[in-house]
Amino acid sequence: MKLTVGDKSQDNPTQQDIEQAVEAARRGGDDIIALEAGEAYLEALHEGDGRFSLGFGDPTGRFDTAEPVDAATTRSILVKYNAGDASWRRECRLLPAAKSPAGRKRIGSEPPVWAIGLVAVAFFAFPLLALLPDSWKEGWLSGIGPVWLVAGPITVMLLALLAHKLLQVRRAAAWPQAAGRITRSEVAARHRQHSDRPTEVINEPAIEYEFTANGTKYTGTRVSIGEDSGGANTEATLARYPVGATVMVHYDPADPGNCVLEREVPKGVAKGCLAILAVLAVLGYGIYRFGGPALTFLEARMGEDRSRIFLIAGGAGLFLLLMFIGSRKSAKQGWNWPSVRGKIVQSGTESYREQVNHRSVVRYAPVVEYAYAVNGHDYRSRQLRPLAVQIGRSQAGAEKIASRYPEGREVEVHYDPANPGNAALEQPNAPWFLLVLALICFGGAVYVSGVLGPL
Known part of the structure; x- marks a missing residue:
């Protein structure tokens, strides 16, 4: 067995060597920890929040963990793998790495290149109008400026995203179906890292299902074509898809791994987009129709x-x-939120960079992550107080706040009954x-x- 940390390798590592490597990565190292034996390997990458993403590879393919695992579990898995103990697999959930045939586009969250291009064109369209001849800019073009600055890019962005989803719905409408079974239904806490503000913890419904297509078993994780970002929808999604339930899976015949449980347009999406567009239209017309006369009146008086x-x-x-x-x-x-007992699972600080007067300044924020359970589902949060504005602090100030909540302490967690993922340790002001x-x-x-x- 060979242990590789960054560009350094060591043969026949001991348990202590592995534990030291994990601890060093947890404290800020960004190197990949890898154990290699012949054609197989197991690697761990620190996600920056005390947890690690694991990947396993052998001649049959590449497998990744469904979600990051904590440092203690990572140490246990690596130590067992190093000792040849096959029980390490039971401590994490490994899924085959997603592969898509060349040229096939999977349903995903990322906007297509053409949509990004349209928004960019809309954003820069108004400055380009200044290049037109004066005769072209007379009449109705003279009033476009304020309206376009307010509503133009937003309107184009909404229309592009709506068109993108409708194209995905149309594509999925012809997909065949196969009976499947729900194998996982729980809340997963996702840590969203930012370079200019503290890390966010987002609770999302984690649904997995198995089905067979063309004689091969596949595992799917996507529920619908729309983006299920959790929030108040989490509990409803978990209730619709309990473990063991039989479901119909819609899959791409050319790439069965590209699959969903719901292929219709998500309820309320079209109405929501139309409502926003209607508001923007009214706002734009109001500025176009009354903005000029109002500005002329004010300029005459002031x-x-x-x-x-x-x-x-x-x-x-x-x-x-x-x-x-x-x-x-x-x-x-x-x-008036109800409360449950929870536990502090991480306490410390994190740094990020903020732009102040065209300079990059290092700020610090307290990291107080706690775990709690509502309706039998496990949640995590880092929110200390609802609606609190996150203000960058000195390292000492952030450490002072975090010291009030040491790791392992039991705490009272107040949560929103309509959205249990929205929780806090302190009453709002x-x-x-x-x-x-x-x-x-x-x-x-x-x-x-x-x-x-x-x-």
Whole structure:
């Protein structure tokens, strides 16, 4: 057996060597830990949140873990594999690495290249209008600018995403079906890492099913063509697909691994997109129809510079006021959330980079991850307080907050009964600073308007 960590290799590693490699990776190393024996290998990659993704390969193919495992489980698996103990397989779920025939596109979450291109064209279309001759920009083109800046790129993005999903639905409509069986139905916590803000924990329904096509057994994990990102839909999805249930699987005959349980357009998606487009249309028409006369009226009373300041300050104040009203309403609901007992599974800090005045500044955030169970399903969260605005801190400040919740401590977890994945350890507070900022903006708008007297 050979242990490889980064570019360093060691023959016949001991249990201590493996444990030290895992601990070093957990504390910040980004090297891949690999154990190799002949044509087979087992490797572990730290995900940056204390957990590891595992991959196993042999002459039959490549297999990856369905979800990352914690450091203790990773150590146990690697030690057992090194000792030749086949029971390591029972400590994780391995799935065949997804392969798609050349030229075949699988149903996925990523937008197609053409959709990204359309949004880019929409974003840069307005600046390009400045290159047109003045005669072309007269008439109806003269009022397009403000409308397009507000609604143009968003409208194109929504239409592109809707068209992409409708094309996938049309493609899947001709797929054959096969009877399958649900083999896994639980909540999976996914850690979404960002370079400019702290890591998020997202609870999603993890559904797996097996079916046979053309004499070969396949494992599928995708429920629908729409994106099931968890949230309030998690419990309903798990209830529809309990372990052992028989289901009909729709699969691509040229690539059976490309499969779904639901191939119809997700309920509410089309109506939601149409509602957003309708709002944007009304907003765009309002700006186009009344924006010019209103701006002319304000400029006549205040002058060009003061009228623009008035509009910016008033608009910002209205936006902040609406945010405060919505946040206060949500905070009141959070005060009545039920609670369950949970346990701190990770306590520490993490760093990320934030742009401040065109400079990259290192910020720190407390990492307090806790586990809890609702309705028999296991959840994880890092949210300390609902609706709290995440503010970058010094390392000492982040460590002080994390020290209140040491690893292993039992805690009381408050959760949203309509969305158990939304939880917190502390009671919410209304963000009064939003109201203060709104009043400051309104005060600035009133001041520049001249209502209180000439400037």
